[in-house]
Amino acid sequence: MTIADIAVTFKVTKTTVQNWIMRGTITGRKVGKNRYFTYDEVKQALGDYGWDKRLTGESWL
Numbered sequence: 001m002t003i004a005d006i007a008v009t010f011k012v013t014k015t016t017v018q019n020w021i022m023r024g025t026i027t028g029r030k031v032g033k034n035r036y037f038t039y040d041e042v043k044q045a046l047g048d049y050g051w052d053k054r055l056t057g058e059s060w061l
Contacts, residue, residue: 001037009039010046025049 006026007014020026021035026045028037 001039001042003035006037006042010042020045 001009003014003017003021006012006017010017017026021028026037026042028035028041030036
């Protein structure tokens with residue numbers, strides 16, 4: 001997955017995904033100038049922050 005793919009899949013902006021990368025929430029693999037992620041890695045990382053509940057429509061606050 002690319003940054004754009006993550007943004008679409010998790011219904012956030014590319015800037016949000018870039019913020020997650022800068023904070024170390026998700027890391028991925030850098031290949032040349034691009035960074036790639038696995039769906040499982042992203043879902044696992046966001047689940048640790050409560051995003052899994054947001055994606056399923058449960059209250060996450």
